[in-house]
Amino acid sequence: MPFVSGAEIKVVGKSGQISLGKGYAGKTLRVERNQDGSIVLTAVAMIPEAQLWTVEEPGRSRIAQGLHWAVTTPAKETDIDALVGRRPRVTRASRGRKR
Numbered sequence: 001m002p003f004v005s006g007a008e009i010k011v012v013g014k015s016g017q018i019s020l021g022k023g024y025a026g027k028t029l030r031v032e033r034n035q036d037g038s039i040v041l042t043a044v045a046m047i048p049e050a051q052l053w054t055v056e057e058p059g060r061s062r063i064a065q066g067l068h069w070a071v072t073t074p075a076k077e078t079d080i081d082a083l084v085g086r087r088p089r090v091t092r093a094s095r096g097r098k099r
Helices: 049-054 061-073 080-086
Strands: 028-033 041-045
Touching: none
Parallel strands: none
Antiparallel strands: 028 041
16 A cells, blocks of 8 residues: 555535645546545646647647657757847837737
8 A cells, every 4th residue: 555645534524525625725636436435536637628739639749749859859059149130120119019
């Protein structure tokens, strides 16, 4: 059995709820009910549908391609002067505009 740190005893109220404390307020938890009667709560991060491209195709393949490029491309020092030279000129008229 794994070592458990900070174990507590909680009593389930008449409404079927337990209080985990303010540290878990607003968190999303996965509930696992095991055959032996134990319950495991695990904090999870939910991904909004609008951001699913980061974990599904074709976004995942783009991320994988980028990671592959990062692993296979040797690191080199950045030429700051070349970057500054490529930067578009900022004029007074364009300063206040949002892009």
